[in-house]
Amino acid sequence: xxxxxxxxxxxxxxxxxxxxxxxxxxxxxxxxxxxxxxxxxxxxxxxxxxxxxxxxxxxxxxxxxxxxxxxxxxxxxxxxxxxxxxxxxxxxxxxxxxx
Numbered sequence: 214x215x216x217x218x219x220x221x222x223x224x225x226x227x228x229x230x231x232x233x234x235x236x237x238x239x240x241x242x243x244x245x246x247x248x249x250x251x252x253x254x255x256x257x258x259x260x261x262x263x264x265x266x267x268x269x270x271x272x273x274x275x276x277x278x279x280x281x282x283x284x285x286x287x288x289x290x291x292x293x294x295x296x297x298x299x300x301x302x303x304x305x306x307x308x309x310x311x312x
Contacts, residue, residue, distance in 0.1 A: 231302055235294035238265025240305055242289045243272065248281045255281055263303045265295045273303050283310040 240261040248255035257279045264270040279285070291309040296302055 231296050231299050232294060232304055233296075234298065235296040235304065236265045236268065238263060238268065238293050238295050239290050240264075240275075240293040240303060242285055242287055242291070245285050245287055248284060253281060254278050257285065259285060259305075261293075261303065261305070263293050263295055263300070265293070268295050268297055268300055271300050273301055275303060275305055277305070277307060279307065279310060285310050 240263040242259055242261050244260040246256075246258040248257070255278065257277055259275045259277075260272060261275055262270055262272050285291075289310075292306040294304040
């Protein structure tokens, strides 16, 4: 019997990482919220257009807490990972904002 027919197989599918099959792509920043307050970190809301090979470009909203010192700018293109089965889930390389 394979894992897919067992309780372990069901749990593996239920708790699986949706980013496990993500492909490398890029995201161009279309809009960026302004930092709030004077703290060194702030919540950032980005609207990006994400694309990867064999995945249709898609505009998505991405939220993260970032250092104000390395705040992203409109027009930046950063590496991204996009799962083909869930193109609405985009993972941006946040370290790219520090370069």
